Amino acid sequence: MDFNLIPELIEQIIFAMEDQQNQYYVHRNSGELLREDEIEEDEVEEEWEDPFVPIPAWRPVDGFLMMEKFVARLRNPLLREQLKEALASGRGVFRKFKDILKTSPEVERLWFIFKERELRKVVWQWYNDHRELAGLQRLEEEPEEQEGLEDLLGSDFAIVPLQSRHGEALRELDERAFAVRFPEADPEGIADLFKRSRAPLPDPESEDSVVFVAETPEQDFAGFVWAVEESDPLVPGRILWIQQLAVVQRYQGVGLGSMLLRRMIVEARDRGYHRLRSDLSGTGLQLADFFQGLGFQPISQTMELDPTYWEG
Numbered sequence: 001m002d003f004n005l006i007p008e009l010i011e012q013i014i015f016a017m018e019d020q021q022n023q024y025y026v027h028r029n030s031g032e033l034l035r036e037d038e039i040e041e042d043e044v045e046e047e048w049e050d051p052f053v054p055i056p057a058w059r060p061v062d063g064f065l066m067m068e069k070f071v072a073r074l075r076n077p078l079l080r081e082q083l084k085e086a087l088a089s090g091r092g093v094f095r096k097f098k099d100i101l102k103t104s105p106e107v108e109r110l111w112f113i114f115k116e117r118e119l120r121k122v123v124w125q126w127y128n129d130h131r132e133l134a135g136l137q138r139l140e141e142e143p144e145e146q147e148g149l150e151d152l153l154g155s156d157f158a159i160v161p162l163q164s165r166h167g168e169a170l171r172e173l174d175e176r177a178f179a180v181r182f183p184e185a186d187p188e189g190i191a192d193l194f195k196r197s198r199a200p201l202p203d204p205e206s207e208d209s210v211v212f213v214a215e216t217p218e219q220d221f222a223g224f225v226w227a228v229e230e231s232d233p234l235v236p237g238r239i240l241w242i243q244q245l246a247v248v249q250r251y252q253g254v255g256l257g258s259m260l261l262r263r264m265i266v267e268a269r270d271r272g273y274h275r276l277r278s279d280l281s282g283t284g285l286q287l288a289d290f291f292q293g294l295g296f297q298p299i300s301q302t303m304e305l306d307p308t309y310w311e312g
Helices: 007-017 060-073 077-087 093-101 105-133 164-180 187-198 256-270 282-293
Strands: 024-027 033-035 052-054 158-161 209-215 221-230 239-247 275-278
Touching (some): 158 256, 164 209, 164 239, 209 256, 256 275
16 A cells, blocks of 8 residues: 555545445555446456455444444433434434434534544554555554544533523523423423422522533533532531533533533532532433433432332
């Protein structure tokens, strides 16, 4: 493999890898990419001197395994579960996977970035393997192309204290995120429950609330975490209770929830709180692993039974 693996050629090879209808080859000296039917017979000499190298094989199973790898690293627990269900559903997996991604443009963007980087790794491995076979030294991929997907996250957003310009967007997202926890409940009942749950709490913009907001580079509201000091007669010390952790749908899955929660943990520590708590309910129970991954521990559990279907 005497040719340079330039970015343009990598893109061409990746495109060809996903073409399941044709076989492609690269000339080991010039780096020219050709379909099998484009290679002239007189260009191929003796078999052991064949100058054409088949591009990396890419089967549907390889694509499936890459999707599994992406889902395992996805930080949005709700979307992660949906994608897991799609991958386990059997027929139509690829279409279902894509349809779910379209509901979250930011996660879809991360998928395309992740996919490209994974395929680039495959191409580089193929390139270096053939260089070794030819007695040539392996070459390293450019450093900026080796950065992990996490390096992409966070730099696009800022976590800042709540400001007056965030007030309206925060309240709208707070109510929407509360309702999402109970998708099968009566909307009017949920609206009433939301009002009653917020009635005893201080306003998010008051000094009694601790609130941090995630912003895009254009200062668009992307999510927030809100906590209030409360007491527990069974536990000594100061306790800060998280009332809401929510991210705007189009920004879900890019790590904002983790960034916001980590910022709140630091703030609680710096303010001298002894406990940081959060109640999970409804679909929010799916966030248990997310919280435990940051060090939270369960301290209670609510059990429920529908006696209508109980047979003893």
